[in-house]
Amino acid sequence: MSTKHFTANVISATKIVPNGSFIGSSASGVWTLDEHYDLIKGDNWPRQENGPSPRGFQFGGFDGNNNFDRIDVYDLTTTGNSTDFGNMTESIRFGTVTGSSSRIVRFGGTSSSNANRNNIKYITAATSGDEQNFGDLSAQHEQGGALSNDTRALAGGGNWGGSNNGTIEYVTIASTGNGTDFGNLSANRTSITGCASTTRGIFAGGTNVIDYVTIGSTGDASDFGDLDASKYSLASVASSTRGVFSGGNTDAISIEYITIANTGNTTDFGDLDSARNHPFGSCSKTIGVFSGGLLSGSALSTAQQITIASTGNSTSFGTLTAARYYGDGASNAHGGI
Numbered sequence: 001m002s003t004k005h006f007t008a009n010v011i012s013a014t015k016i017v018p019n020g021s022f023i024g025s026s027a028s029g030v031w032t033l034d035e036h037y038d039l040i041k042g043d044n045w046p047r048q049e050n051g052p053s054p055r056g057f058q059f060g061g062f063d064g065n066n067n068f069d070r071i072d073v074y075d076l077t078t079t080g081n082s083t084d085f086g087n088m089t090e091s092i093r094f095g096t097v098t099g100s101s102s103r104i105v106r107f108g109g110t111s112s113s114n115a116n117r118n119n120i121k122y123i124t125a126a127t128s129g130d131e132q133n134f135g136d137l138s139a140q141h142e143q144g145g146a147l148s149n150d151t152r153a154l155a156g157g158g159n160w161g162g163s164n165n166g167t168i169e170y171v172t173i174a175s176t177g178n179g180t181d182f183g184n185l186s187a188n189r190t191s192i193t194g195c196a197s198t199t200r201g202i203f204a205g206g207t208n209v210i211d212y213v214t215i216g217s218t219g220d221a222s223d224f225g226d227l228d229a230s231k232y233s234l235a236s237v238a239s240s241t242r243g244v245f246s247g248g249n250t251d252a253i254s255i256e257y258i259t260i261a262n263t264g265n266t267t268d269f270g271d272l273d274s275a276r277n278h279p280f281g282s283c284s285k286t287i288g289v290f291s292g293g294l295l296s297g298s299a300l301s302t303a304q305q306i307t308i309a310s311t312g313n314s315t316s317f318g319t320l321t322a323a324r325y326y327g328d329g330a331s332n333a334h335g336g337i
Contacts, residue, residue, distance in 0.1 A: 052101050053077060054333035055125060056282030056289055057085065058320060059106055060092040061327030063299045067091035067112045071123065071131070072321050074291075076284040076331065079305065081318040082291070086130040089121055093326040098146035098153050098194065099125060100173040101337050104330050105134060105148070107155040107179075108141040116140040116159065120171065120179065125332035135178040139167050143233075145194035146328075147201040148173065149215050149336040156203050156221075157185050157192045164188035164206070168213065168221065183220040186211050191232030193281070195243045196336035197260045202243050205234045210258065210266070215336070225265040228256050235281030235328075237288030238335035239308045244269060246290050246314075247276040255306065255314065260335070270313040273304050280320075280329035283308065285337075289317050292324050299323035308335075 054076035061068045069091040072082035088106070095109030095117075106121045118141075120134040137155065144158025144165065156168035166188035169179030189206025196202060196215060203221060204210040208230040211221035227234075227245065234248035238260065245266065246255040252275035256266035276293030279300075283289060291303035301323035304314035 052126060052332050054284035054287075054331060056284075056329060056331045057097065057099070057104050057123070057125070058082060058280045058282065058291055058329045059097050059327055060088055060095055060109065061280070061292065061324030062093040063322065063324045064297075067093050067110075068322065068324055068327065070321065073128075074282065074289060074303075074318065076282070076287055076289065076333065079317050082303075082320050084321060085128050086123065089131050089133075092117070094143045095328055096141060096144045096146040096155060096158070096194070097328040097330040098148040099330045099332055099334075100148060100150045100153075101332050102126065103173050104332065105146075105153045105171065105173060106131065106328075107144065107146055108137060108158065110142050116142045116161070122176075134176045135171065137169055137179040138181070139165055139169070141165060141169075143191045145192040145203045145205070146330075147194035147196040147203070147215070147336065149196060149198050152215055154182055154194070154201055154213070154215065155179065156182075156194065157189050157206060159190045164190045170218075182218045183213065185221045186223055191278075193234050193236040193245065195236040195238035195260075195334070197238065197240050198336055200260050201336075202236070202238075202258070202260060204236065204243075204245055205231050205248065212263070224263045225258065227266050228254065228268070233278035235279045235290055237281045237283035237290075237306075237308060239283075239285045240335040242308055242335070244288055244306065244308055246272055246281075247279040247293055249277055252277055252293075257311075269311045270306070272314050273302075273316075274300075276300060278325045278327075280327050282329035282331045283335075284331065284333045285335055289329075290314065291317075291329065292320050292327065294325040299325050
């Protein structure tokens with residue numbers, strides 16, 4: 001007797017499994033509701049695994065001569081080169097970027113005319129396209145840090161009118177509008193980075209200081225611990241439990257990590273392939289990618305990856321569409337989501 005085995009329109013005595021990977025992919029065809037149910041029950045229906053397919057975005061940057069207005073995107077489910085996503089509203093370096101599962105938000109930066117910006121822009125992560133207007137910050141956060149969970153994005157620190165800035169502002173990612181005061185860092189500083197779990201945000205660098213905030217509330221940052229050295233222009237990636245920092249001006253080859261729910265100093269993770277001053281950081285909940293940066297006066301295009309939950313040296317991931325540094329990266333599937 002023939003038996004149907006959750007294979008949709010295939011009647012046979014033995015199970016016939018469709019070819020290919022169906023996690024996060026698409027398949028064409030026409031199915032009845034009963035067949036749809038059978039495919040889901042047999043784990044053969046395309047679906048998203050723990051949210052959207054993870055994508056890493058790299059905004060702007062500088063190659064030693066010119067600012068960039070390009071936005072690159074990585075598929076973080078596999079190694080490979082970045083591709084063109086769209087364009088920023090202008091060529092920007094020193095902007096800071098973060099995002100939710102649906103939107104990526106950019107704060108401030110420096111234009112080609114060396115003017116500091118206080119604007120906020122956004123893109124829709126699932127599609128390709130150019131930046132859209134979001135609102136304005138009350139202060140300029142050139143070389144600041146940004147972090148987010150799936151609801152709220154925070155921008156803190158940076159340079160404001162030639163002086164280091166200690167303010168933190170936030171926006172609700174799903175809406176548009178101007179930044180709202182959140183509190184202050186433990187000290188004014190610039191060239192910092194940010195990462196987050198779903199509840200706690202981390203600002204690190206500018207000195208050896210690491211601060212933390214509770215994203216869902218407001219208030220001043222508290223001391224978390226210290227980096228292994230005083231660093232600026234570093235990048236960060238994070239899972240829901242661990243934050244990882246790398247690059248920067250001092251000992252820029254090292255990778256170090258913290259457990260976000262705790263407090264304390266960083267622990268050695270491993271090393272990058274080379275020193276990278278001001279690289280781009282983007283990640284899924286499992287894989288962190290450090291792209292570009294500056295090495296001995298030359299812009300880099302290569303990208304290195306790590307497995308966030310483990311320790312060890314980085315390995316090759318791919319390349320950016322162009323060599324550059326002084327930009328920033330974000331993703332739609334980091335540890336804050």
